[in-house]
Amino acid sequence: MFFISKLVWIFGQPLSLAFFLVFFALIAGLLRWRSLSILGAMGSAIILFVTLYTTAGNLMMQNLEERFAKPSADPDNLQCMIVLGGAFESEVNTARHGIEFSSAADRFVEALRLAQKFPQSRILVSGGDGSISGIYEGDAAASERFFPLFGVGRDRLIEEKSSRTTFENAVNTKEFLASQGLSNCLLITSGFHMPRSVGIFRKLGIDIVPWPTDYRTDGKVKPGLDFTQPNLNAQNMATAIREWYGLVGYYLAGRTSELYPQ
Secondary structure (H helix, E strand, C coil): CHHHHHHHHHHHCHHHHHHHHHHHHHHHHHCCCHHHHHHHHHHHHHHHHHHHHECHHHHHHHHHHCCCCCCCCCCCCCCEEEEECCCECHHHHHHHCCCCECCCCHHHHHHHHHHHHCCCCEEEEECCCCCCCCCCCCHHHHHHHHHHHHCCCHHHEEEECCCCCHHHHHHHHHHHHHHHCCCCEEEEEEHHHHHHHHHHHHHCCCCEEEEEECCCCCCCCCCCECCCCHHHHHHHHHHHHHHHHHHHHHHHCCCCCCCCCC
16 A cells, blocks of 8 residues: 555656656657647646646645644643654655754644643654655654754653554554553644544544644635746645545545545
């Protein structure tokens, strides 16, 4: 399942689809299949235009982010929190032994804020190396260097270092929580990633409180054209489509009970 999901994403992301359609159009042209060549070129152009120059990707991202609203206030008491991996640049950190964050850094910024406010809380960081090669350190390993820099002792950390996917995050986390006698933890991950994460945790019977962070939209996106930020538009489109691949794939595989948890 892990390798299949990686292959699906490599070949199924918008820019890859646009490339394959162009390649198909070229082959069809060489074979003098004029109609198919035109269709391939048109399909590629449509994908590129929608991805780069419309708000479609941002709308998809916004919808995912608004599925689970963040509570308006911090809890009165906090026993534990679960932080899902994906916030560190694993390849860079492995080579340079530093603390380099990706665009999902807010997951750990929020966890640090809560850890400092609730000094009795435990922090379970779930994240191994999610690459195909498996040769890099994951978020759990990097967190050992990050939290102590800000006064959060390593004795408060629970590191789950073997998971490669969100499903493995949940499965392994369930075992760690049971061994530590912890329950009803905050689940901290990116807003767009929360629906899939909650669906998996619910399916496994893990009681959590959704605590989304790392928002990529302002919540006010409307349908329309946007020629000002094609790179960001493409990035959000790709991220949103990847989440939907995961939602559909996990639902069909029986790893969640709902296609779009809420």
